[in-house]
Each structure stands twice: as structure tokens, then as C-alpha cells.
Amino acid sequence: GQQVMQIPQYQHVQEGEDFTTYCNSSTTLSNIQWYKQRPGGHPVFLIQLVKSGEVKKQKRLTFQFGEAKKNSSLHITATQTTDVGTYFCAGDYNQGGKLIFGQGTELSVKP
Amino acid sequence: NAGVMQNPRHLVRRRGQEARLRCSPMKGHSHVYWYRQLPEEGLKFMVYLQKENIIDESGMPKERFSAEFPKEGPSILRIQQVVRGDSAAYFCASSPATGPIAKNIQYFGAGTRLSVL
Numbered sequence: 001g002q003q004v005m006q007i008p009q010y011q012h013v014q015e016g017e018d019f020t021t022y023c024n025s026s027t028t029l030s031n032i033q034w035y036k037q038r039p040g041g042h043p044v045f046l047i048q049l050v051k052s053g054e055v056k057k058q059k060r061l062t063f064q065f066g067e068a069k070k071n072s073s074l075h076i077t078a079t080q081t082t083d084v085g086t087y088f089c090a091g092d093y094n095q096g097g098k099l100i101f102g103q104g105t106e107l108s109v110k111p
Numbered sequence: 112n113a114g115v116m117q118n119p120r121h122l123v124r125r126r127g128q129e130a131r132l133r134c135s136p137m138k139g140h141s142h143v144y145w146y147r148q149l150p151e152e153g154l155k156f157m158v159y160l161q162k163e164n165i166i167d168e169s170g171m172p173k174e175r176f177s178a179e180f181p182k183e184g185p186s187i188l189r190i191q192q193v194v195r196g197d198s199a200a201y202f203c204a205s206s207p208a209t210g211p212i213a214k215n216i217q218y219f220g221a222g223t224r225l226s227v228l
Contacts, residue, residue, distance in 0.1 A: 006153075033216060042202060043154065043219045088153060096206070096215040097167055098144065098156040 002027060004091045006102025014110050019076040021105035023089035030095045032072045034063060037104070038085045046074075079109050113138065115205050115220035116185075123226045130190040130197070132223045136205030143186045144204045144217055145178060154202060160186060193227045200224050 006023045013019055023032065031050040035043035047056055049065035049072060056063045062075045072089055086106045090099035116135040124130050136143050142161055146154040156170040160180035171178065175193075180186040190197055204217035 031215075035219075042221050043204075045216055045218060048216055090154075090217075092215065096142075097159050098170065099154075099217060100156065101146075101153040103153045 002091065002093050002100050004089060004100045004102045006089055006105060008105055009103060010106050010108075012108045012110065013079050015081060016078050019079050019083070019107055020073055021087050021089075021107075022071065022073050023091075023102050024071045025091050025100075027070070027093065029069050029091045029093060031092045032065060033090045033092065033099065034072075034074055035088045035090060036085050037088065041085075043088060076107075079107070081109050081111050083107060084109050115140075115203055115218055117201075117203050117220035117223050119223060120221060121224045121226070123228065124193045125228050126194055127192050130193050130225055132188040132190075132201050132203075132225070133185045134188070134203030134205075134220060135185040136203075137207075137218055140205035140207050140218075142206045142215075143180050144206075145186075145188050146202045146204065148200045148202060148222075150199075157188070190225075193225075195227050198225055198227045 003026045011019055031048055033048045034046040036046055037043045047063050052069050053067045054065040060077045064073045086104040088104045089102045115137055118133050144159050145157040147157055148154045158171045158178045159167040163182050175191045177189045200222045202219050202222045204219045206215050206217045
């Protein structure tokens with residue numbers, strides 16, 4: 001069935017270090033969306049990737065979508081304490097409708 | 112432009128009671144989704160609705176749970192005879208439409224934290 005695996009589950013970094021989280025789908029995606037959730041908060045939309053091989057940047061964040069549209073990554077350069085939270089990828093298989101969320105990667109940043 | 116509004120933010124129920132969770136989508140959005148998040152876990156899809164129609168309820172438990180999105184008013188997720196295992200955060204999301212680009216981006220409300228005693 002449709003499943004999105006995300007690793008690692010936790011990542012502890014020193015402020016200024018880089019961070020990467022990876023998502024892998026069992027089947028080809030229509031698009032993938034990334035969200036950030038702060039402790040006690042709700043998922044906040046970050047970005048949507050649609051095209052094969054797409055790369056998008058938002059300041060220190062770089063998002064990639066694999067050529068086969070089955071995997072994706074989020075890379076944060078030089079982490080800051082404001083980056084703390086859980087990052088989720090969410091796969092869309094049908095150009096709309098339900099999202100299949102990865103398990104999330106919880107990022108903690110030590111100042 | 113107000114975001115997705117959910118209420119109540121926190122809801123406490125005793126076992127056997129009913130829980131009603133409300134969600135008003137963003138202005139101009141006609142698609143509503145409900146997700147459940149257990150502590151330390153990701154979000155699990157429950158149901159997808161458009162006005163007056165359930166489009167996909169593949170994630171909804173077969174018993175005790177129901178959802179509606181009437182022509183007028185908010186979407187309602189109803190849980191009858193709650194049990195302790197229903198304790199979770201319930202998030203509603205909305206999107207303006209479906210389609211390959213941008214339109215099916217889902218925007219989430221602040222959630223309802225349900226605690227069952």
C-alpha cells in the first residue's frame with residue numbers, strides 16, 4: 001500500500017551544524033509536501049514539490065524531490081535554535097485528497 | 112484572511128460520552144480533511160470531505176466515528192462513546208481544490224486535544 005518512511009526519528013545537533021531528513025515512498029508520488037510542527041503546535045506548511053528532480057530553496061532550507069518521484073529530502077544549513085521542531089513529509093498520490101505522512105524527524109538544537 | 116479554525120482547543124470527556132469537534136475551513140476552501148495524531152507519532156488520515164459529501168473515509172474507524180460537512184456551517188467530527196484510546200490531537204486541514212500544483216496544499220488548524228478520563 002501507500003506508505004511514506006522518514007528517517008531519522010530524532011536528530012540532536014549543535015547550533016550551526018547542518019541537518020537532513022529523508023523520506024521514501026513505496027510507490028510514485030504525485031507530489032510531496034513538507035510541514036514543520038513545533039512542540040504543542042500544529043503542522044505548518046513549508047513547501048510543495050511536484051516535478052521530478054525538483055530542488056527548491058527557502059533561505060537555509062533546501063528541499064529535493066527524487067528523479068523517480070519516490071523520495072525527498074530536507075536539508076537545513078547552519079541550524080539555529082528557531083529550527084527546533086518536528087519536520088514531516090507528506091505524500092500525495094492522487095493530486096489531491098489524503099496526505100500520507102511520514103513519522104517525522106524531531107530536531108533539537110543545542111545552543 | 113482567517114486560517115482554519117478549530118474548536119474547542121481542548122476537550123475533556125469521560126468514557127462513554129460523546130465528543131464533537133468543529134472545523135471551519137479557510138475562506139474560499141471547499142475541501143476539508145481530518146487527521147489524528149497520537150503522542151509522539153505522525154498524523155494519520157481519517158476522512159476527506161467536500162460540502163455535503165464524504166469523498167474518502169478510508170482512515171475512519173468503522174464504529175463510533177462519523178464526520179460531516181454540511182452546506183452551511185463547519186465540518187463536524189463526532190466520536191460516540193469515547194474510550195481512553197481516543198485521546199489524541201485531532202487536526203483539521205483545508206484546501207481550495209485538488210490538482211497537481213498548489214491548489215491541493217493543505218493548511219492545518221490548531222487542533223483539538225481530546226482527553227478521555
